[in-house]
Amino acid sequence: MAQEVLVYILLGIFGGMLSLFLCVYAILKIKYAPGGKYYILATFMSAIFTFAYALELTSTSIEEIKFWLRMEYIGLPFIPVFILFMCMEYVGFKQPRWLPYVMYTIPIITITMHFTNEFHHLYYKSMMLRSDTPFPIILLEGGPFFYIHSIYLYICIILSILILLIQLRKLTLRFRLQILMMVAGLIIPIVGSVFYLTGLSPYGVDLGPVSMSISFLFHGAALISFQMFNVAPIARDKVFESLKEGVVVLNQSNIIVDYNQAILQVTPFLNAKAIGKSIIEVLHHDQKLKDLILSEEEVDFTSSKDDKVTYYHISFSPVLSKTNEQIGQIITFVDVTARVQMQEQLQKLASIDGLTQVYNRTFFVKEVEQTVADYQKVGGNVSFIMFDIDHFKSINDTYGHEAGDIVITYVAQIAKECLRETDIIGRYGGEEFIICLPNTHLPHSNQIAEAIRMKIENSYIVINKKEIHVTSSFGVTSKIVEWNGDVHLISELMRQADEALYEAKKNGRNCVECFSSRAAM
Known part of the structure; x- marks a missing residue:
């Protein structure tokens, strides 16, 4: 040759x-x-x-x-x-x-x-x-x-x-x-x-x-080297960049195939160098987002950027071959901030008493149940205060129901001013209120109730140029929450606080009675 x-x-x-x-x-x-x-x-x-x-x-x-x-x-x-x-x-x-x-x-x-x-x-x-x-x-x-x-x-x-x-x-x-x-x-x-x-x-x-x-x-x-076909354009100019939603496309090996500019609002870690790399590698700085993507479950995701909170709904759509085999997936981030804010507003409207702007009875119990459930994991002390406005019926009869509503609102505002951020207050019904004091022992709970009582007694409200003075009666109780303790603890504490309030009324009103001291007599 x-x-x-x-x-x-x-x-x-x-x-x-x-x-x-x-x-x-x-x-x-x-x-x-x-x-x-x-x-x-x-x-x-x-x-x-x-x-x-x-x-x-x-x-x-x-x-x-x-x-x-x-x-x-x-x-x-x-x-x-x-x-x-x-x-x-x-x-x-x-x-x-x-x-x-x-x-x-x-x-x-x-x-x-x-x-x-x-x-x-x-x-x-x-x-x-x-x-x-x-x-x-x-x-x-x-x-x-x-x-x-x-x-x-x-x-x-x-x-x-x-x-x-x-x-x-x-x-x-x-x-x-x-x-x-x-x-x-x-x-x-x-x-x-x-x-x-x-x-x-x-x-x-x-x-x-x-x-x-x-x-x-x-x-x-x-x-x-350039991941040809794994990073094919697939008419990306017509699809991706016209979408308001953030989109990431992965192949069957979780390799990033493509993304649009809108996704950069969700995570700044994506760039041209990310194409052809594993989504796990690219999002190693954001463990929460990485875990959500790997779970492949449709969930809501919260993103904070420049002190601005944005809510996204993550959804997953499979990319199928002509033989219906999955060859990748499209991950879409839809901005649902308006929806979440609307839900929060509706939830607030459903949970807040329209007159006094404190929790209604149903939502108060729900919030307290969560607090007590947390304490049942680690232990702690929870106190309840129940109080109402003394001789409220006479206020309605004398000044009218509109004046009565103003008095209820006024008393609720005084009570809120005396509470901590962690305390929970709700309108129990009519002119009656209930307060939950997490991580608070009986002596401190009694002091808080006394502070509210004195502030109500020493203040007044002017309605139609008339000064209206009111007083309130208080019932206080407290109990240590044990790990995996009594499931009926909340109803028991509410009952005890109510009995203590009844005792305060019995003892002449405008006073604070503790359930434990009453029970010891």
């Missing part, structure tokens, strides 16, 4: 092996990605074409060369079509169903014409060995269909390149590098074949299949 041809054979074998490697890699990694199946077919056909041409270069007779030439044409006619379909699907172009049937027609005819050329010579007018080369090289004179096939091939490749280049102006830098790598991989074999067709290639060697070894280096770089 002549030394001059060895380098071309080795390049052909290298290109075929690289094509085969990328084909297997694509089957394992990206077969369901947009354009993935056509990439697999293109690399497989390229492997057949390149290996066959390498074996053609090892041939010593024209019959051997003709045999391997036929093998080359099993793959060659379909490569440009698969590449075109790959690029169309890659950028999100939805091809009509009839298009493949039309596009495959010329490749099928090409293969038929090539295999039957000896009967009609419409593909090659003549086939003979060159006499001016140190190794056997076939000299081919193209017939009419050879040029039809060549023009068709170039049209498919040029359209593929144009489809990719059109996307450049719409994409970020990372996508542009990805597209340019793919375009470079498409251009190199064309340059090689042009050299061959114009007679400029050394020894008449067809540089098209040989140059595929270089071409697939670019494809390999785009596929592995």
Whole structure:
């Protein structure tokens, strides 16, 4: 074998092996990605074409060369079509169903014409060995269909390149590098074949299949380094950037495929460098958000930025292949701040007594239940104060119900001013109020009740230019909350406070009575 041809054979074998490697890699990694199946077919056909041409270069007779030439044409006619379909699907172009049937027609005819050329010579007018080369090289004179096939091939490749280049102006830098790598991989074999067709290639060697070894280096770089297909644009300019909701797209391995600008309001950790990385790696600074995403449960998420609290609802939508296999998921962050604020407002309206602006009885019990439940885990002391306005009926009878409402509101406001932030006050009913004092012992509870009583006694309210003085009676109780203690503790404390209040009224009103001291008598 002549030394001059060895380098071309080795390049052909290298290109075929690289094509085969990328084909297997694509089957394992990206077969369901947009354009993935056509990439697999293109690399497989390229492997057949390149290996066959390498074996053609090892041939010593024209019959051997003709045999391997036929093998080359099993793959060659379909490569440009698969590449075109790959690029169309890659950028999100939805091809009509009839298009493949039309596009495959010329490749099928090409293969038929090539295999039957000896009967009609419409593909090659003549086939003979060159006499001016140190190794056997076939000299081919193209017939009419050879040029039809060549023009068709170039049209498919040029359209593929144009489809990719059109996307450049719409994409970020990372996508542009990805597209340019793919375009470079498409251009190199064309340059090689042009050299061959114009007679400029050394020894008449067809540089098209040989140059595929270089071409697939670019494809390999785009596929592995730039995560080609895993980071496909998928018409992102039409979908992502028009959405007000924040969107992140992950593949089946939780690798970030894409995101839109709205998601940056949720987390600033996303940027162009995050594409192709695991969502776990990117969100390692935000453990809460990372855990929510990995749980894949639709939940509400609170984000604080610049002292502004925003509420989001996280939802997950699977990305399915044509065979209904999940190949990824879309995570959407919908701003529900207005909804949450409305719910909080409605909850407040449902929990607050409209007249006094303290908790109503139902919500008071609910809040106290939560407080007591917390204390039952660690232990603590809880006190209750129940009080009402003395001789309230006479106020209504003397000054009217409107004045009575003003007095109730006035007394509630005085009580609130004497309480801590952790204390809970509610309107028990009518002119009667109840207070829960967490982590408070009986002596301190008694002092608070006495402070409220004295402030009410020593103040007055003017209604219709008349001073109205009122007093209140108080019942106080307290109990240590034990771990996993009595489930009826709240109702017991409320009953004890009510009994102590009854005792205060019995003892002349405008006083404070403690349940424990009364019970000891």
